[in-house]
Amino acid sequence: MKKMKSILLITAVLGMANACNRATAPTSDTANGGNGESYQVSGQLTNAPAGTKVYLAELGETQFISRDTATVDEKGAFTMKGSVPEAGLYQLKTDDANQVLLALNNGSQVQVSGDATQLSTSYTVKGSPDSELLQRLMRELDKTKKTVESLGERYNQAAQAGREDTMRAIRERFTTVQARNIAGIKNLVRQNPNSVVSAFVVGSVLNPDEQFPFADSMAAQFKKTLPDSRYTQSLVTRLDVLRPTAVGVVAPDIKLASPTGAPVALSSLRGKYVLIDFWASWCGPCRQENPNVVRMYNKYKSKGFEIYGVSFDQDKTKWEKAIAKDGLTWTHVSDLKGWESAAGQTYGVKSIPQTLLLDPQGRIIAKNLRGAELEEKLKSVLAAN
Structure with missing residues (x-):
């Protein structure tokens, strides 16, 4: 899908x-x-x-x-x-x-x-209780897989026919299935806090970045029950990297130069919902997504939505040409250091495009939303504006 x-x-x-x-x-x-x-x-x-x-x-x-x-x-x-x-x-x-x-x-x-x-x-x-737990998990996932595959086929058919209402309904159904699946996995983990399977599942089946509070609470438990497990140690290390930019925390400030050379701080946009968009002119998926982002920016900018684009470019001319060609009329910054970008290092960015959505107080409320998912989130948070 x-x-x-x-x-x-x-x-x-x-x-x-x-x-x-x-x-x-x-x-x-x-x-x-x-x-x-x-x-x-x-x-x-x-x-x-x-x-x-x-x-x-x-x-x-x-x-x-x-x-x-x-x-x-x-x-x-x-x-x-x-x-x-x-x-x-x-x-x-x-x-x-x-x-x-x-x-x-x-x-x-x-x-x-x-x-x-x-x-x-x-x-x-x-x-083996652990192996039996794995089997239970696999069977739950297999049930969900069949549902997801069916939804995916229906979604693609609706997309080809341009049936937006049907696509929206299928996305909502998928969200429900996803939430039920994640809740089931969490329940199995909570019931088996002494199992290496649980430590593996939290770090490798669930997404600790998206499920940070749960993953963090279970990591604290695993450090007591499975302190020497490689899965515990890997999870703890990963969470330590994610902690500064976890959902719910105030986003670390960024202050880099705009195309004019003037520095612009992320914190200067407080009071608005802000999408931090890590991208680059040479990034194909980033450029493909830009028309969707432009459409949403034009639709919601008057309602308190802003974008803070952080480029991983090294060539200023190519960066500026991409901004102009794609019609990206929002705030842009870069230190022109590519993957060594100071902001990228702070946020632990390993791939682009990558996004974070901040509330007016600068807290991170969502990560890596694109397309319809981003639009639905914006519609939700900006409904009263």
């Missing part, structure tokens, strides 16, 4: 394996007979001929890392044993189309069963 954020990020995590598997020396006891404390994954698969390979891979920071391989016997059974440095998430698969996530720790005794040709939808898991 165009311009709508996917909430099914865990499916993308599973998909990482399709292109990112990296073979490493396995930390497995399957071949060496085992020593010390270890986990065991045993399975019973239907429609898996004898000799079918089953692969186990660890979820690293950016990719799955191959850890072990087992072979299915004539009864569809397999067993893996190994040791892990800490509790973490692992992928078990027969091929890229048939894979599931497990949570493993030394001492785990996990039993997996299912149809090898429909593993992701048919599997059951026992013996």
